[in-house]
Amino acid sequence: MSAPEKTYWDIVRTQFGKNRMAVWALRLLAFLFVFAIFAPVLCTSSPFYVSLAEGHPEAARVPRFPWLVDLFDQNRFPSAVDLFFNLLLVLFVPGLVVLLSTRGRTRRRALAGLAAPLVGSYLLILLGPLRYSKPKIDYLEVRAPELELVVSDVKLRILGKRLAESQSLVRSAEIRLGDAEMTGAARSNAEADRLAAQDQTETAQRQIRHWEARRAAALKLRDDPSRAYTMVLPPIGYHHDDNDEDRIVEAPTLAGGWGTWHLLGTDRNGRDVFALILYGTRISLTIGLVAVSIYCTIGTIIGSLMGYFGRWVDMLGSRLIEIMLCFPTFAFILILVAVTGQTNIFMIMFAIGIIGWTGAARLIRGQFLSERGLDYVFAARALGIPQRRIVFKHILPNAIHPIFVTATFGVASAILLESGLAFLGLGDPEVPSWGQVLLQGRETKEAWLIHSPGFAIFFTVTILNLVGEGLRDALDPKLRQ
Numbered sequence: 001m002s003a004p005e006k007t008y009w010d011i012v013r014t015q016f017g018k019n020r021m022a023v024w025a026l027r028l029l030a031f032l033f034v035f036a037i038f039a040p041v042l043c044t045s046s047p048f049y050v051s052l053a054e055g056h057p058e059a060a061r062v063p064r065f066p067w068l069v070d071l072f073d074q075n076r077f078p079s080a081v082d083l084f085f086n087l088l089l090v091l092f093v094p095g096l097v098v099l100l101s102t103r104g105r106t107r108r109r110a111l112a113g114l115a116a117p118l119v120g121s122y123l124l125i126l127l128g129p130l131r132y133s134k135p136k137i138d139y140l141e142v143r144a145p146e147l148e149l150v151v152s153d154v155k156l157r158i159l160g161k162r163l164a165e166s167q168s169l170v171r172s173a174e175i176r177l178g179d180a181e182m183t184g185a186a187r188s189n190a191e192a193d194r195l196a197a198q199d200q201t202e203t204a205q206r207q208i209r210h211w212e213a214r215r216a217a218a219l220k221l222r223d224d225p226s227r228a229y230t231m232v233l234p235p236i237g238y239h240h241d242d243n244d245e246d247r248i249v250e251a252p253t254l255a256g257g258w259g260t261w262h263l264l265g266t267d268r269n270g271r272d273v274f275a276l277i278l279y280g281t282r283i284s285l286t287i288g289l290v291a292v293s294i295y296c297t298i299g300t301i302i303g304s305l306m307g308y309f310g311r312w313v314d315m316l317g318s319r320l321i322e323i324m325l326c327f328p329t330f331a332f333i334l335i336l337v338a339v340t341g342q343t344n345i346f347m348i349m350f351a352i353g354i355i356g357w358t359g360a361a362r363l364i365r366g367q368f369l370s371e372r373g374l375d376y377v378f379a380a381r382a383l384g385i386p387q388r389r390i391v392f393k394h395i396l397p398n399a400i401h402p403i404f405v406t407a408t409f410g411v412a413s414a415i416l417l418e419s420g421l422a423f424l425g426l427g428d429p430e431v432p433s434w435g436q437v438l439l440q441g442r443e444t445k446e447a448w449l450i451h452s453p454g455f456a457i458f459f460t461v462t463i464l465n466l467v468g469e470g471l472r473d474a475l476d477p478k479l480r481q
Contacts, residue, residue, distance in 0.1 A: 012401070015474035022470020025463040032460065036281040037088045043236040043275040045139045046070040055226030058142050066139065072125060075136040076239070079431050081286045081345065082279070083125055087118055140242055142229065148218035150256035151246045155211045163204040169197035233259035236272060240279040240432045244270040252448055265448040267440050273448060277456050280432040284460065287349055287418045288411035294353025296407050299360025300400070306361065307368020307399075308391050314365070321358045329355045329417060337426055344428045348421065352414050360406055367399035401475050408468035412461045419457050 017023060040046075046066040052059040063069045070076040071086050091114055098110040140147060173194035177187065221227055237259030238244065244266060252265040264273035306317035333351045337343050371377065372395065380390045421427045422435025423442075434453040441449030 012474045016470050019470040019473060022466050022473075025466035025470070028459075028463045029467060032281065032463070033285065034092075035278070036285055037085055037092060039278045039282060040067070040071060040086060040089065040234075042234055043238065043240065043272065043278050044070075044234055045237055045239045045242050046076065047139060047231040047233050047237075049230075049232040050142075051230040052142070053226055053228040056142075056229060057227075058137070061135075061137055062139075062142065066137070069134075072132070073136075074133045079283075079345075081282050081431070084122055084286075085282050087121055087125075091118055140238075140244070143231070143237070145218045145221040145227065147244070147256075147260060148214060148246075149222065150260045151244075152211045152215035152218060154247070154250075154253065154255045156208060156215070159204050159208045159211065163201060163208065166197050166200035166204055170194060170201060173197055231259075235259070236261070236263065236274055238262075238272040238275050240271060240275040242271065242275075244272070246270070249444055249446060249449075251446075264452045265446070267437060267449060268444055273437060273452050276432045276437050277434065277452055280434045280437070280453070281456070281460075283345060283431050283433055284415045284418060285411075287345055287352075288414040288464075291349045291352035291356070291414045292407045292410040294349065295355075295357035295410070296360050296403055298353065299357035300364050300396070300403060302357070303361035303364030304368055304391050304396055304399075307365040308372055308387075308395065310369075317361065317365070321361060324355060324358050327355055330420070333417075333421060334426070343421075343426055345418075345431055348418055348428070352417065356410065356414075360403055363402050363406060364399060367402060368395060371395050371399050405468055405472045405475060408464055408471060412464035412468070415457070415460060415464075419453075 044067065046069075048065065048067045050062050050064060050066055052062055071090075072083060074083070077083055077086060095111065095114055098107060098114065102110050173190050176190040177194065235258060244262075247262065247266050248270045249268050250262060250266045252263055254261045254263075262272050262274070264277065267273055267276065302317055302320070306314045329352055332355050333348060336347060336351055340347070377390065377395060380394050385394070418427065419433065419435035419438070422433040423439050424435075425439065427433045427435055429436075434456050437449055437453040438457075441447075441451075441453070
């Protein structure tokens, strides 16, 4: 019994599997998507479960399961990108069951069946009956006594070290002043150092008394039976837009433990950097995928028509490509910002998609020029098949494969472009962005605000480029191993 003949895509899959680095990059890319999907499970101030005492001031307003209630609340998740990823989170387990329990055509049909309710629910949330907004509850206020204890402990520890250092400086200055052989100028400097150290000591002591009083008040509130509560929190108990005003530009710390720590520190607005990076992953991946989908679709259609029909269609398309090449994407977005006076992620997606299709069009045109002279195209014409079917059903499936390589590299370029715009202050201020955090790092000179978004950008762009190189090697017969 002869072995079944391998299809083209079977050969591509086999060749791609030989590139270990590309395979691992693809796995890491899948992990990054899952990481973005599960953002509300890892970082949010909405508890999974809450039980408040009957006399608690917020008892009447706080639901028993806030996490489920807030998952599609547009006051909690105002971005359409977040709502879409939250829908993916709801359908993640059914989709995983489908992937593990089915194969081949059955798997494709089942996944298509899941895609229909996903798109339908998303449209209903954005446009129709499932759209809802309720007054936003500040769960950090409910947890105020607990958080106050954490903050006061951190502040008292820092201030204790500062007090010890200033007292040491005072003693050192006094020892210098006790030297009878010291010159007048040196004595003046030592006296100035002693006075400055004494001022620092008094300031530290005053701040210590302030935070000790706040800690005592927090202990009293925590022990008040009417304010008792039970909460089940995510690992990071902060949403990306929650401001912890007492922990502004705080270094990474594990103080307070589960739900209260800041693993990557805070920014100058008191927002958790880990939450910003995590929710920023959603924005970056969405901008890359949507923008590239737009320009690949436009480029594929225009390039197909140019390559198949040739003559005046090819000439007109070539002139249009030359015109579009005169508009660099970055400059085009700057012009849009100046004209409209606003920036949002959808405008960035649109701008990248409208300008970036020229490379995809030229690539598809070249593939069509090589395919249209083959026998199967002449046979389709001889059978009287309509030209639109010949273009999009017969030739395009055989010419589309290089576009996947272009799309992979294009997603990486779009992520870099969006991060660059946000770094320059031209990104959407309503959504978290890696470039925004990097901008704060440049302004504050704090290492965690530079390294965290910098590594996120480097990691994502690198794995996308590795996947693109693996696809290029697998699709090109000359580069196959």
